[in-house]
Amino acid sequence: MSYLDNILFVLILAAGFGYFAINVKKLIRNIKLGRNVDRFDNPGERWNNMAMIALGQSKMVRKPVMGILHIIVYVGFILINIELLEIIVDGIAGTHRVFSFMGGFYSFLIGTFELLAFGVIVSVAIFWIRRNIIKLKRFIHSDLKGWPKNDANYILYFETVLMILFLTMNAADGHLQAAGAHHYVQAGSFPISGFISPLFEGMSEGTVILIERAAWWMHIVGILVFMNYLYYSKHLHILLAFPNTYFANLKPKGKFVNLESVTAEVKLMMDPNADPFAAAPPAEEGAVPEKFGASDVQDLNWVQLMNAYTCTECGRCTESCPANITGKKLSPRNIMMKTRDRLEEVGKNIDKNKGTFVDDGKSLLNDYITPEELWACTTCNGCVEACPVNIDPLSIIMDMRRYLVMEQSAAPVELNGMMTNIENNGAPWQYSQMDRLNWKDEA
């Protein structure tokens, strides 16, 4: 009978991690729907980027006040999760504060966690005020209508509740320690929860133990629920920021990818020895000619798909986008959100159809992202530079433009004129190539 708690704990823990594992597997499968791209070169530079940008938050602090508040929440969450280790051991073994044998160091740890927990609550409150009272433009943007706005607030509430539970648990524990309750060893220091403990004055020992146990259980269950909430929210960035910064593009931002399939054809076209009447080489059995550009998520590469899951919808990209600033429909954040929405839809389609995708008559292009958005981009790389975790919305925009132009010949009419000029006379305007040096003789 006395083992009931332990068994219940193990079951809850297994369910929490088990369900999480199922979703992680799904996440990886969906990311792998993307085309291949080699991002395994230069490991040194990649580790360095991850250390600086994800771990060191170097791009977050470009907005210094918010950057520092974000670091408090981030460090708070990482460090307080050390406490999780103790909770798990206690829960399985039926011990209480099993690490308390570390004495002074334990007190230091718990004290630090409490200060951080308090910092997290304050920071999260400021985040909430920015979203809901001050209503910063990028947080009330049309991109976030409906679920994304609620999602952001739920995350803030979750974090606050978890921290309050942690502090309540400590406050009750501290009270019980002082009262000399059986089982409650003298351990830890409670710089913050010490202010909550007086609330328990006059309560019976049994009531306070009930409060302590309730807070303990709700804290661990809350963490497990939050962990499983990640996959359904924008909050995956706490995990994916690391691989995302590792696998991000290392080349100069102005270098757009070269389409090799085009290179082969252009070379053939320009080869004076090529036989124009030669029959095309026999196609391999069942070979599908490579599609130029992207009209759906499977045409994007896996890094672009990981980008979509990593995006936490902060909107720094959209805030720096010249098209969005001037009222155009394009929003780089929305490009990432739509890519993720479509990828989720494709993933669910695969789940439903026993592992294969069945055409649903929809695509990322048109059903999620319109040509009007794509053509508003100035390719300025402002969004790529602004992203705190090196997401590249521009590469998706470019791949979709390529599809529009090379597969559908659907460029805006003025651009067709520009391209015809380049083809005919080697300049985007209608000037003869023979007049290229005329400027030399013009006074």
Place this chain on the structure above:
Amino acid sequence: MTEDNFTVPTMADMMASGQQPEVLFWVGCSGSFDDRAKKITKAFVKILNSAKVPFAVLGTEESCTGDPAKRAGNEFLFQMQAMANIEVLNAYDVKKIVTACPHCFNTIKNEYPELGGTYEVVHHTEFLKSLLDDGRLTIEGGQFKGKKITFHDPCYLGRANNIYEAPRDLMEKLDAELVEMKRSKLNGLCCGAGGAQMFKEPEKGNKDVNVERTEDALETQPDIIAAGCPFCNTMLTDGVKAKNREHDIKVMDVAELIANAKDL
């Protein structure tokens, strides 16, 4: 203009006389055909002439780098242009290229190597900076002494290739007061021309990008808005006109500032 102080040799001339220039000046479509940009081209040539830099242009053998086609999504047209240009450049055994257009600069520097064209490519502000550092070029304040100048970072020079200091270092020599816009360098706002936008009408919105950017510049209360890109120059010139400030604010390329300061 006499032959003495304005010479523009072509690669064909050079080859005919058995010479190899130090650097090829890639003029670009804008620098060749656009009336405003041609002035930048000439200013840069005057500086090269005065610093006695042995250079040459391709002249009628030059063709669009393909940048606007690539940014518009037409990889076929881009690669055709690129390969044709690479054939010409390689035939002349070109080693080093300077250009006053950040779009040509970015394309030749970053996108030509994979197609067989590998050269040392520098933007004209970088090249002028190197002339300055080597003592081949001197810049005095002259007419710009005490003037307020704000520099607009071209996207394809700045964010795309991380070049922020060369143009600023040059302008510092003008004894002018350099003022930064609130959005500059890494955070610089685009002028609105990139990504082939130069060649089409903007999508529906509530403002033109060049006007938004011009407002950034006007906030610094400049006498001169400096640019390092012929397209930015056009966009900002139009922006200044839209704000009815063309009578007291000039939009000038860094090369023009230097050429003017030297009374070239």
